[in-house]
Amino acid sequence: MPFINDILKYGSLSIVGLEKNTGKTECLKYVLGRLPVDSRRIAVTSIGIDGETVDQVTRTQKPEITLPEGMYFATSEAHYKLRRVVSELIDVSDERTSLGRVVTARALTTGKVLLSGPSSAAGLVRWMSQMKQMGIDLTIVDGALSRLSSASPAVSQSMILATGAAFSINVNTLVQKTAFVVQLIDLPLAADDTRRCFDNLDKGIWWLDDEGALHELSAGTSLSQDIHFEGMEHCRALFVTGALVDGFVEKLRSRKGLKDVELVVRDFTRIFVTPQTLKMFLRGGGRLTVLQKSKLIAVTVNPTSPSGYVLDSDTLCHKLSEAIELPVYDLLKAS
Amino acid sequence: MQLKNVIDSPCALRFMLDKLELQSGLARRCLLDMEMLTDAESIAACYDVLRHFARFVADTDHVHISTLLFKLQTLKDIGTTIRNLEHHATLDDIELFEVKHLAILAVDVKKLLRQHGLDQAVEVPDLDEVITILDPDGLKMASFYIYDSYCQQLKDLRTKMRQHPELSDQLLLEAGEIELEVRTDLSKQLHHFAPTIKRALLALARIDIELAKALQIKQMGLCFPVISQDGVSSFEGLFHPQVKEALETVGRTFQPVDISFGLKPTLITGANMGGKTVVLKTLTLCQYLFQFGFGIPAASATIDVKSHIFFCIGDEQSVEKGLSSFAAEMKNIDAVIKASRNERNLLALIDEPARTTNPTEGTALVTALLKVLAQADMSLILTTHYDIEPGDARCLRVKGFDNGVMNYALVEVLDGEAPHEALNIAQLLNIDPQWITLARDIVNTAAK
Numbered sequence: 001m002p003f004i005n006d007i008l009k010y011g012s013l014s015i016v017g018l019e020k021n022t023g024k025t026e027c028l029k030y031v032l033g034r035l036p037v038d039s040r041r042i043a044v045t046s047i048g049i050d051g052e053t054v055d056q057v058t059r060t061q062k063p064e065i066t067l068p069e070g071m072y073f074a075t076s077e078a079h080y081k082l083r084r085v086v087s088e089l090i091d092v093s094d095e096r097t098s099l100g101r102v103v104t105a106r107a108l109t110t111g112k113v114l115l116s117g118p119s120s121a122a123g124l125v126r127w128m129s130q131m132k133q134m135g136i137d138l139t140i141v142d143g144a145l146s147r148l149s150s151a152s153p154a155v156s157q158s159m160i161l162a163t164g165a166a167f168s169i170n171v172n173t174l175v176q177k178t179a180f181v182v183q184l185i186d187l188p189l190a191a192d193d194t195r196r197c198f199d200n201l202d203k204g205i206w207w208l209d210d211e212g213a214l215h216e217l218s219a220g221t222s223l224s225q226d227i228h229f230e231g232m233e234h235c236r237a238l239f240v241t242g243a244l245v246d247g248f249v250e251k252l253r254s255r256k257g258l259k260d261v262e263l264v265v266r267d268f269t270r271i272f273v274t275p276q277t278l279k280m281f282l283r284g285g286g287r288l289t290v291l292q293k294s295k296l297i298a299v300t301v302n303p304t305s306p307s308g309y310v311l312d313s314d315t316l317c318h319k320l321s322e323a324i325e326l327p328v329y330d331l332l333k334a335s
Numbered sequence: 336m337q338l339k340n341v342i343d344s345p346c347a348l349r350f351m352l353d354k355l356e357l358q359s360g361l362a363r364r365c366l367l368d369m370e371m372l373t374d375a376e377s378i379a380a381c382y383d384v385l386r387h388f389a390r391f392v393a394d395t396d397h398v399h400i401s402t403l404l405f406k407l408q409t410l411k412d413i414g415t416t417i418r419n420l421e422h423h424a425t426l427d428d429i430e431l432f433e434v435k436h437l438a439i440l441a442v443d444v445k446k447l448l449r450q451h452g453l454d455q456a457v458e459v460p461d462l463d464e465v466i467t468i469l470d471p472d473g474l475k476m477a478s479f480y481i482y483d484s485y486c487q488q489l490k491d492l493r494t495k496m497r498q499h500p501e502l503s504d505q506l507l508l509e510a511g512e513i514e515l516e517v518r519t520d521l522s523k524q525l526h527h528f529a530p531t532i533k534r535a536l537l538a539l540a541r542i543d544i545e546l547a548k549a550l551q552i553k554q555m556g557l558c559f560p561v562i563s564q565d566g567v568s569s570f571e572g573l574f575h576p577q578v579k580e581a582l583e584t585v586g587r588t589f590q591p592v593d594i595s596f597g598l599k600p601t602l603i604t605g606a607n608m609g610g611k612t613v614v615l616k617t618l619t620l621c622q623y624l625f626q627f628g629f630g631i632p633a634a635s636a637t638i639d640v641k642s643h644i645f646f647c648i649g650d651e652q653s654v655e656k657g658l659s660s661f662a663a664e665m666k667n668i669d670a671v672i673k674a675s676r677n678e679r680n681l682l683a684l685i686d687e688p689a690r691t692t693n694p695t696e697g698t699a700l701v702t703a704l705l706k707v708l709a710q711a712d713m714s715l716i717l718t719t720h721y722d723i724e725p726g727d728a729r730c731l732r733v734k735g736f737d738n739g740v741m742n743y744a745l746v747e748v749l750d751g752e753a754p755h756e757a758l759n760i761a762q763l764l765n766i767d768p769q770w771i772t773l774a775r776d777i778v779n780t781a782a783k
Binding site: 069077080081084085086087088089090092094103105106108109110111 | 427436477
């Protein structure tokens, strides 16, 4: 069975869809149906309101998730009341979502629920560590990149990426775009001492000098037009706490003495630069690293777009796998 | 007057609350809703409880304190659920879970309190019967669902559900109806316990509050006050925690002061930067802390209970209300005078009244204010830079510059004449010499 054993090596997994209808839910179902619930304690949740019975944006059907008996799950109060499973409540948290508080329960029969868990990054981290305290071996987060959710899936140790025709109906474009995201997910971690210096900063742009002293750049964000890199000759690493955008990388690249700087972001979800800009920056000797990183276990594809267009599954899997050097699965076909 | 109404008083009451390590949101809400205590008996009772916790914090190993704190972290405000129970509503699974969780927490905390001899301090009502209702299998776990053992029929349906998953939708509907019956029955049984559950909830919040106050006493070096019997309040080693902390971060120390005052007006004069405003702020803070049952920032304190506390600090501009600083100040002091005619035993602390107007009228306003308020049944403390005829008022003066170092101590003097040290201080601050020398010439000429 593809990649199930790989998942069990880690304490947490997020399943990330590159676009709606890229088969994220199918992937989650596939994983949940195959994990050994009787020997491992497993908890699942979703970031934000992601459990509408009918997708609010595209009006396509959004199925409930089937949980095997014994699995733990976190969802909002409103969705808990709609559950179609016998389940035992184990926690009602202070974490609030637009659908009420987040509750955690254990399925006592096989049944269906709508998942809508913590909607903030801090809330998700709290939930994950609470689950760990309760003796849960593996937490699974159903995450979305295209949604405006502040909860980053990068807090999990491992990740599965779902892509497909919904992301692009041109095979080559789809492969290129997906390969770029894979490249970002796979960015190296910053060195331990650099991570320690930057980890507690959550606002602004900061840099470390050769002697390990921390300085703040007057520009608040990388979006600012007013960015100056004066006096940074001894800059060892530059940390952008928020979004990293093209303009900032361009400016950095054109600045003498900073071309080969180590640029650090919290995780890959903060990077909003085009493949071209990143390529030029790396070619010029620059490095891009992250504070948080998930191990990408596999990529799944859904060759069907919501408009009905279908790509050839085998060609897609083959081309993508070649480009990213990772196994690629069409789960509908596999099952 | 609730704590939340005065929390933003310029005396920095909020600073003290922010430093309070409350474990639950419920405790914070209860504390903010607390009414100010205005009788000696309630204040004494409040400090009696706090003393138990202070002793516990002082004598107990940190591990035990943390255990209790950790338990209190799980305290949730289930007020809505309790109200539903009171109104005969049928609780849903989540609400029943909340009741069970609270009941187990109450029993656990009660056990811990007993271990440390604190059960006399705050009484947590017994909720064992509530647990029995919500834990039919005696599992003693803080989880909940409509257990099979509530109803044989439910048990059979669920067994069938496991055997025939394809029928589960139909079976779930049937089970849902039975679950509703069970929940209705459980809610009926629990209805009688609603008042007890509510008392338990408030008791747990109280424990959270008192424990946090006790920890604050230890951390900030606060003291337990004596309740004054003769209308005189006196403080030794008084300090303002926020100013003290700010000074310590820049490597300086706070000089504590001693002060006492009774029902006669007290006039404080002193050089600029002599800490007069800080003294008023601290006294206001102490009075509030006392009447809400907190530790007092002093080495020792005897405090008189007051019915109302007024703190008028001159620099509050009410631009939004369209009032100038002078108008805002006049209105505030006017409120004090009005209250002094109707109420007994007030405390008013007024910082440099009429400071923003010309010295002739300013002096007249302050002298008259002192006379008007001297008639009232109140403690009045007033600071000023004007030369005031003190009348019956007691005069205190900041010692001021002593060999180039500011001495913030207060000494009793016979008249209210304000010290003339502004020019010396300005000189020490390295203010433009041309300006200061010229000012000195003008003063000298006028003196001749």
